[in-house]
Amino acid sequence: MARAHMLRLLCAIFILCFQLTCCSEVKKYPLLMPHIHPYRDELYICTPVRVVDNKSFYIVGFEPNATMNVAHHMLVFGCTEPGSTNEIWDCGEMSTNESDKNLVTAPPCSKGNHVLYAWARNAKTLKLPDDVGFQVGQGTEVQYIVLQIHYSKKFPDDVLDNSGLNLLYTERPQSKLAGVLLLATGGKIPPHNITHMETFCEIREDKVIHPFAYRTHTHSLGRVVSGYRVRRNDTGTDHWSLLGRRNPLTPQMFYPTFTKEPIKYGDRLAARCTMNSANRNRVTIVGATNNDEMCNFYLMYYVENGNPLSMKYCTTVGPPYFYWKDTDLNNIPDYEASKSYD
Incomplete structure (x- = not known):
């Protein structure tokens, strides 16, 4: 009986090890x-x-x-x-x-x-x-x-x-489930101009998300894309925490976020694409072809409890109909958001 018990024990250990190796591989x-x-x-x-x-x-x-x-x-x-x-x-x-x-x-x-x-x-x-x-x-x-x-x-x-x-x-x-939130704009870019394409939205779900990677995307006119977490203090002043900033003409991979501070209910997320149409003689619209433009800031994050955000997109109509300065946002980091960074 002792040998039979030992055999059953060894079989159980083998099965457990196989399952752990199989499922964790x-x-x-x-x-x-x-x-x-x-x-x-x-x-x-x-x-x-x-x-x-x-x-x-x-x-x-x-x-x-x-x-x-x-x-x-x-x-x-x-x-x-x-x-x-x-x-x-x-x-x-x-x-x-x-x-x-x-x-x-x-x-x-x-x-x-x-x-x-x-x-x-x-x-x-x-x-x-x-x-x-x-x-x-x-x-x-x-x-x-x-x-x-x-x-x-x-x-x-x-x-x-x-x-x-x-x-x-x-x-x-x-133990941590990942999600992606895409911040993007529509809009038009006039010729021979520097144009800011901007978006922001508020987190209205009672969840804590932990940002860990970001990605920028434009077509040929993009020079800088920046993304922020915006948190308002008790005095009504907005604190802008830089999540990521990059020249979108460099490899468009996911890079580590500049900060991993949690994003909570009531926080806002904001993104800006700085577009340079100095050498273009026509209006450029947001669209899918190389002749068009895009303004995208992808934020990858995880949650430790529960599921990722139900909200997947944060979009605005873009210029000339939407700008940060026309909202209740304050303390806007205008220079930093468009500063070159590779």
Whole structure:
């Protein structure tokens, strides 16, 4: 009996060790375009993957497999339902190009749109901090993961592409759940001008979020993008805490935030893009093509208890209809927000 008991004990230890190794191991899932042919300029293509029904996974990193001479930028969305059930579709709903009959046209997500990751300009691999992960699958709104790639130039005949990235994931539950909040603006940029594109919003959820990474994105006119946490004290004075500031023409990867101070209920988040159109003779609008512009500040964060914010986007109409100075914000760091930084 002693030998049988010892055998059962050894089997139990083996099974436990196997389960711990299996579930804690970080694996790679290749999320790639299925050898497609970008047949025209300014083409946005999406491709989906269904998350396993009865399991929960935790994405702990993103390993790009793309170059900027091929892909203008990539986005990874978490969707409750994808925009299409096709293998690929045209998801450039903001594009000024007319739709054609080669592909179904639909947004990346038809329900439950969550930005998980963004890449451009040869950004490097991103690994999340210890015990932090994006939860997907069972028990979450993310039942599909959709890769979107913007191809700014059409490919030569018979040339195919399988750009994308590896998702680094584990089945081991992470104690801190990650989220992304995108601060962005609409608006117009006049020619021969320095224009500030600005946005801000207030946190109205009773949660504490911990920022750890930021990413900036514009097209060619962007010079500086800055993001802030704004907290008002008892005397009514706003204290602006710099989350990140960067030249968006450098590699558009996620960088560590300048501060990791928590963001709480009642705090405000604000972002500014400083755009230089000195050498442009036309008005530039916000849009999806290289001839247009964008003003984006992505904030990646985690929560220690509960789920990430329900709020995923913080947007304004932008110039000439919206500026910080026209709101109740005060103590605005006007010089710092547009100061060059690489």
